[in-house]
Amino acid sequence: MTATNPPDRPSPPAPPASAASDNAAPRRPLLNRRLAEFGTTIFAEMSALAVRTGAINLGQGFPDTDGPEEVREAAVRALRDGRGNQYPPGPGVPELRTAIADHQLKRYGLAYDPDTEVLVTAGATEAIAASLLALVEPGDEVIALEPYYDSYAASIALAGGTRVPVTLRPRDGAYHLDLDELRDAVTPRTRLILLNTPHNPTGTVLTREELAAVAALAVERDLLVVTDEVYEHLVFDGEHLPIASFPGMRERTVTIGSAGKTFSFTGWKVGWVTATPELVTTVKSAKQFLTYVSAGPFQYAVAEALRLPESYFDDLRDDLRTKRDLLSAGLAAAGFEVYRPAGTYFVTTDIRPLGESDGFAFCRALPERCGVVAVPNAVFYDHREQGAPFVRFAFCKRTEVLADAAARLKTLAG
Numbered sequence: 001m002t003a004t005n006p007p008d009r010p011s012p013p014a015p016p017a018s019a020a021s022d023n024a025a026p027r028r029p030l031l032n033r034r035l036a037e038f039g040t041t042i043f044a045e046m047s048a049l050a051v052r053t054g055a056i057n058l059g060q061g062f063p064d065t066d067g068p069e070e071v072r073e074a075a076v077r078a079l080r081d082g083r084g085n086q087y088p089p090g091p092g093v094p095e096l097r098t099a100i101a102d103h104q105l106k107r108y109g110l111a112y113d114p115d116t117e118v119l120v121t122a123g124a125t126e127a128i129a130a131s132l133l134a135l136v137e138p139g140d141e142v143i144a145l146e147p148y149y150d151s152y153a154a155s156i157a158l159a160g161g162t163r164v165p166v167t168l169r170p171r172d173g174a175y176h177l178d179l180d181e182l183r184d185a186v187t188p189r190t191r192l193i194l195l196n197t198p199h200n201p202t203g204t205v206l207t208r209e210e211l212a213a214v215a216a217l218a219v220e221r222d223l224l225v226v227t228d229e230v231y232e233h234l235v236f237d238g239e240h241l242p243i244a245s246f247p248g249m250r251e252r253t254v255t256i257g258s259a260g261k262t263f264s265f266t267g268w269k270v271g272w273v274t275a276t277p278e279l280v281t282t283v284k285s286a287k288q289f290l291t292y293v294s295a296g297p298f299q300y301a302v303a304e305a306l307r308l309p310e311s312y313f314d315d316l317r318d319d320l321r322t323k324r325d326l327l328s329a330g331l332a333a334a335g336f337e338v339y340r341p342a343g344t345y346f347v348t349t350d351i352r353p354l355g356e357s358d359g360f361a362f363c364r365a366l367p368e369r370c371g372v373v374a375v376p377n378a379v380f381y382d383h384r385e386q387g388a389p390f391v392r393f394a395f396c397k398r399t400e401v402l403a404d405a406a407a408r409l410k411t412l413a414g
Contacts, residue, residue, distance in 0.1 A: 034157045041150055042379040046363065055367035056405045058327075058393040059375040061200070061345045065398060067264035068305070068312065075268075075301035084296025090288060091280075092120025092272070092299060099303040100257070100272050108242050110250070116277040119284055122294040123269035124230045124258040129155040130287035131226045131254050131273065132194075136161040140191035145177065147380030147387055149200050149228070161191070165382045168202055170339055170350070170390075175202035179213045186217065192224035193217075195243060198231035201380055201392045202348055203341020205238045215246035224279075225249065230258040230271070233313050236321040237342040244274075254279050259302040261345065262316070264396075268298040320345070320395070323402055327395040330406025335413045336391075345396040348377060352389045354412055359391050370408040 029036070043060045050057035066072060078084050084093065091097060097114035104110040112118055121127040128151055136142060138160030144152050146165035156163045166182045168175040182193075193214065197206040206214075218225050225243055232240045244253040254275045260266035273283055324340070328347050332338045337350035356362045359376030367373050377390035395402060 034160070035154065037157070038150075038154050042375055046373050046375055049364070049367055050373040053367040053371070053373075055371045055373045056397075056401060056408070057373045058395070058397065058405055059363075059373040061261075061394045061396060062266045063264040063396045064401060065264065068308065071263055071265070071301050071305040071308075074304040075297050078297035078300040083300050084298070086296070088120075088293050088296040088299060090293055091115075091284065092118065093296070093303070096120055096270075096272075096299040096303040096306075099306040100274065103306045104242075104255075104274055108245050110242060110245055110274070112274045113277070117274060117280055119273040119275075119280050119287065120299060121271040121273060121287060122291040123260060124228060124256050124271040125151050126269075126287065126290055126294075127256040127258075127271045127273050127283075128152065128194075128226070128228060129158070130290055131256070131283050132156055132159045132161065134282045134286035135159075135224060135226070135254075136191055139189065141187060141189045142192055142194055143182070143185050143190060144194040145196055145199060146382060147201055147377055148194075148196065150379060152194055152196075153382075156194075162189070163382065164190070167381075167386060168199065168204055170348075174339055174342070175199070175204045175348070177204070177206065177210055179210065182214065183217055186221050186223070190221065190223060192226055195225055195227040197227070197229065197243075198235055198240065198341075198343030200231065200344050201346050201375075201377055202339065203344045203346055205235055205240065205342040207238065208241055211241055211243050212246060215243055215249045218252060219248040222252075224252050224254070226254045226256065228256045230256065230261050231344045232257065233262045234317060234320055234345065235343040236317065236324060240343070251276055254283060259305060262313075263302070263305045265298070268295055268302070270295050270298050270302045323395045323397070323399060326399065327393060327402050327406060330402070330409060331393065333406070333413065334409040334411075345394050346392050347395060349391050349393065350389055351391055357389050359388055363391060370411050372405050372408050 046059035097118040100118050101112045101114040132155040136159035140161045141164050142156045142161045143164045146167045164185050166185050227243050244250050244255050258271040328338050328340050331349050335354045337353050339348045341347050351362050359378050363374050363376045375392045378384040378387035381387040
């Protein structure tokens with residue numbers, strides 16, 4: 001019971017502010033020290049800048065049109081039929097888990113039991129966070145390919161791990177992984193490799209030879225691999241190969257997928273994990289205390305989406321390849337050095353040919369200069385000076401929007 005003062009006895013007066021401050025201990029910062037280095041995400045800052053200036057937002061990776069009408073109608077039908085309006089099962093609705101397992105088998109020959117080896121999450125971001133929180137102990141080292149999606153660093157920090165960046169470096173119009181640097185980064189404290197292919201923000205798609213080398217290293221050093229493959233259907237040059245399909249990797253790999261990028265419904269936040277029963281159970285141990293469950297009706301819709309005909313995936317890839325080429329040509333005409341991506345939604349550019357070297361200052365000034373918003377790549381680096389002259393643009397927009405943006409950017413060349 002909480003003690004209260006009797007109604008006829010007033011509360012004692014508060015001590016004078018000076019007395020309280022004289023006796024008070026130093027105030028502890030409100031923000032957990034593990035998150036102290038992370039402020040507001042660059043995506044929130046740049047999107048707010050786009051709204052304030054009326055600029056074209058090529059900063060954040062979301063489409064400006066919805067995905068297939070039949071998938072949207074499947075969500076509406078689930079809502080009306082009362083499917084998923086209450087808590088869905090913790091691992092995800094059976095229909096979606098089965099569709100995910102079928103997808104992995106059909107495309108990659110990877111057989112997963114939908115009851116024990118598939119876990120549905122609140123987007124890939126939760127899958128990443130839950131995997132790292134569950135698998136990483138304080139002091140463990142986690143290798144990540146730099147530059148990397150900003151949630152990686154925050155999730156490693158929340159788990160108490162130490163991130164060890166292995167930097168993809170630009171060369172000959174693309175970004176490349178140095179396998180010797182990767183091998184040298186492994187120490188007795190390394191717990192896992194956090195892989196991302198197709199890679200955001202560089203657009204690199206790791207080759208069969210590169211993945212085979214990563215797999216051999218993981219087996220040799222008994223490492224886990226958490227692999228973010230949300231752009232698996234957005235490969236324009238080369239092919240997507242899940243690292244779980246390489247020898248010795250299925251039992252040590254947590255594969256993360258998502259519906260948002262493939263079906264252009266990023267707001268639905270439906271992601272998933274596929275792995276061995278032991279790894280899925282481990283990840284679920286953390287996930288159950290994050291969202292527990294989410295996106296009930298949307299899970300049924302995504303189950304239908306994963307069964308769309310192959311023509312859908314071909315058309316999506318062809319459309320985005322055309323948009324990639326349109327924006328890349330416009331950026332080159334504006335004076336940027338362009339690193340044409342082999343996959344994803346994004347094209348990275350070097351601003352030094354424009355006489356610039358500070359990506360932050362460039363991106364903050366760009367909306368006023370020509371009415372376009374981009375994101376500085378430096379936010380994706382531990383050592384920000386390495387990413388200072390690079391800027392990322394998203395091309396997952398309508399063709400007319402990209403053409404307008406290219407015309408606006410061309411004023412930089414003048």
